Amino acid sequence: MKKVISQKFFNRPVLEVAPDLLGKYLVRKIGQKIVRLKITEVEAYDGEKDLACHACKGRTQRTEIMYGEAGHFYIYLCYGMYWMLNIVTGEKNYPSAVLIRGVEGSEGPGKLTRELKIDKRQNGFPALPFSGLWIEGGEDPSSRAKLTTGRGQKSAVRRTARIGVSYAGPIWSKKKYRFVLKK
DNA sequence: ACGATGATGAAC
DNA sequence: TTCATCATCGTA
Numbered sequence: 001m002k003k004v005i006s007q008k009f010f011n012r013p014v015l016e017v018a019p020d021l022l023g024k025y026l027v028r029k030i031g032q033k034i035v036r037l038k039i040t041e042v043e044a045y046d047g048e049k050d051l052a053c054h055a056c057k058g059r060t061q062r063t064e065i066m067y068g069e070a071g072h073f074y075i076y077l078c079y080g081m082y083w084m085l086n087i088v089t090g091e092k093n094y095p096s097a098v099l100i101r102g103v104e105g106s107e108g109p110g111k112l113t114r115e116l117k118i119d120k121r122q123n124g125f126p127a128l129p130f131s132g133l134w135i136e137g138g139e140d141p142s143s144r145a146k147l148t149t150g151r152g153q154k155s156a157v158r159r160t161a162r163i164g165v166s167y168a169g170p171i172w173s174k175k176k177y178r179f180v181l182k183k
Numbered sequence: 184a185c186g187a188t189g190a191t192g193a194a195c
Numbered sequence: 196t197t198c199a200t201c202a203t204c205g206t207a
Binding site: 043052053076081082101108109110111162163164165167 | 200201202203204
């Protein structure tokens with residue numbers, strides 16, 4: 001059955017959390033309505049050394065949330081119009097987060113926040129039901145099993161470079177930190 | 184290929 | 196206080 005993902009799940013290295021989020025459900029409560037959408041595309045942003053990560057500038061008012069506890073949302077405005085939804089990962093004081101780039105039926109980070117009515121108001125909230133925005137597990141164990149091979153590697157996951165980060169230089173812009181669930 | 188649109192961080 | 200930049204998207 002559907003189960004709320006605990007903060008412990010997010011308190012791991014971002015490169016482990018990001019692919020593990022694929023196939024899980026982003027859940028949003030809007031008024032009395034609850035919407036569950038499967039996560040299909042994510043990106044990892046990993047610490048001050050990662051020149052594509054906002055925390056490469058160090059601690060600022062904006063990035064402070066990424067230095068905080070795992071399992072909280074980091075939401076910021078991009079290009080003056082679109083809200084980007086991230087979830088903080090890893091140990092406290094280590095800045096890293098997963099950007100949710102796409103969910104089933106809503107491909108694109110700006111589109112999904114618009115459609116799910118996510119904005120600055122959820123910034124810093126924990127990913128728990130009382131926040132109105134949280135993550136739940138996949139359907140059932142048998143369908144989860146289809147995602148894994150004998151080596152425990154996800155066969156249905158494609159790894160590519162991150163989108164829109166050419167400013168990060170030749171090394172960090174090419175890291176395969178984007179994970180996409182194949183159809 | 185380009186404009187909308189505004190927060191952010193760094194320079195001055 | 197100004198300025199360039201920007202984890203995007205819809206329209207052309």
